[in-house]
Amino acid sequence: MKKIIMTGGGSAGHVTPNLALIPKLKEMKYEIQYIGTENGIERKIIEEEKIKYHIIESGKLRRYIDIKNLTDPFKVVKGIFQAYKIIKKEKPNIIFSKGGFVSVPVVIAGYLNKVPVIAHESDITPGLANKISTPFCTNVCVTFPECTENINKNKAVLTGTPIREELFKGSKIKCLEICNFKGDKPILLVIGGSLGSKFINDIIRQSLKELLAKYDIIHICGKNNLDNSLKNEIGYKQFEYVKEELPHFMNGADFVISRAGANVIFELIALKKPNILIPLSKKSSRGDQILNANSFKKNGYSLVIEEEELSKNIIIEKLNYLYNNRNKYIKSMEKSSLKNAVDLIVNLIDKISLK
Template sequence: MHPITFSGVRKKGLMRWLALPFTLFKSTRQATSILKSIQPDAVLVMGGYVSVPTAIASFLKGIPLIIHEQNSIPGLANKLCSIFAHKVCYAFAGSFKGKTNNKYIHTGNPINHSLHTSIKTTSSKIKHSGFHILILGGSLGAKTINITIPQALAKLQEKVTQPLLITHQCGRNHLHETKQCYQQTSLYAENVDIIEFSDSLPDLYQQADMIVARAGAMSVAEINSVGCPALFIPYPHAVNDHQYHNAKNLQNNPQYAHLYAIIRDQQLTIDNACEKLYQLYKAIQQHPLDHMETKHLSATKNIVCIIEQTIAKNS
């Protein structure tokens, strides 16, 4: 770990922007010194403001630079870094519109390696007596999801004959509040498992018939890869509204558009959540998703190959 002194500028006020040339100069000198010390054969940056001085330093030192963009909408840092990059990897089709030369490569997102051995298609998932819904609010939780979805699921249970089996990851410090929300519904307590956080997502994915989640880049990539239908509720304050566009990228694919739904966080209500979930439920019964996206599964290997090829070409 080699720290450098730098900070973001978006939504940080005029003074931060005015100071940018000086802070960028200082951080680039620090990054240059670090690169001189460790002598890397290549530099890989994954976005975020700290990538910018590192990318500039690698360019000044003539070190091959590879960047990776995980979201559908490239961030400001990666847009700047792409100017200096030898190769630009990106996760979702259309991220760098109009960029068609071989510098830009659609690799997918490198997902958790444990998913590779646990992924099953819908038709071969663990069989159970009910319809299993997995709710993921992230490690910190999502209050609107925790409050609204329990009531929506209770209404959904009135519409379907299968018992709903629910696993709800509510986020740290939200356990008591989320339990109270479920206790106010007509759902059977024994069918509801509420957890703060899980390190066993592959197992949870494997059992799920449907998922409710935010639309962070890695969540979308993992859900798409395990072949599970989902209702996405994008985080409303994401930069460039990238979570919405991550989810929209899946919904725009005609292969499985009917098995992905989106509700804006500010438009989330009990009624429209229930309706979207019911539409997904019916779609799953009629046209189950029997395949998965393999792009993300091979992303790590592909990115490593690109790094190796870039080093070889520039050595």
């Protein structure tokens, strides 16, 4: 039996694409194991899938000044030694990395063990972890055509991003049941990212009276961001985090307001959902979501509101425009050449692992 070790973590966005690949890999008779950190978000997600999980240490890779920048490189080095021992013992045919700070020791240890490594980059510009990892990788799968300009051309492979099969199995009827909606209004789904967005949450709640006159609203607001004063508001359902319900919510939604992380925007295009993207600003990110959003805007898939211009009036104005022009956006998404990347990536994994 062929064996693959997967890695990636630090946020849900560095784990969920791995989940999309797992069913196909199992179908192809791969034994799957995972390397992550003890307290990272990846551990809970992967262990729920009943996949063997190995723990290493890893320091966070920061672009800003922080006292931990003096100590975390030593954690990375320790993590390389730990990952090296695991890989040497388990003898995988291949390693697949989705990025995030935990992946760096694993990629380097794989290279030192002479195991081929494939990484995946979701954004137009590679994150710091993938920048460090690329020299040690056999190939780097990229999501956007623009990303090939930022990755070694001999290693870059344009695949798109893998999307979980269960996302396509959601039910609008189930969505209405979960939220106790009557189905007489279009549904607006608001997603602030895996950690939520207080900024977006506040604007939506300030605009509730006007929005609820036209929409039923599902608001995924992030951990500890529920507003208990609104729990009995008719037509408004808020959740800290959803997992099993997400396919039903995504399929049930008529319109979506979201951050512009690559995973969620490719899910929106796959499901042909008219959407407004509010990318993280450069004040709190490296600007990757802005590039993602502008690419989707240029191709006619999304409306975009910069965080700095977001207000109650703007959100209502843009939603009205999206509602009136929804068919234009749906047609653009239907014409898109961007496809689910699962088969492309798994076939590449199989090809490289057999060499």
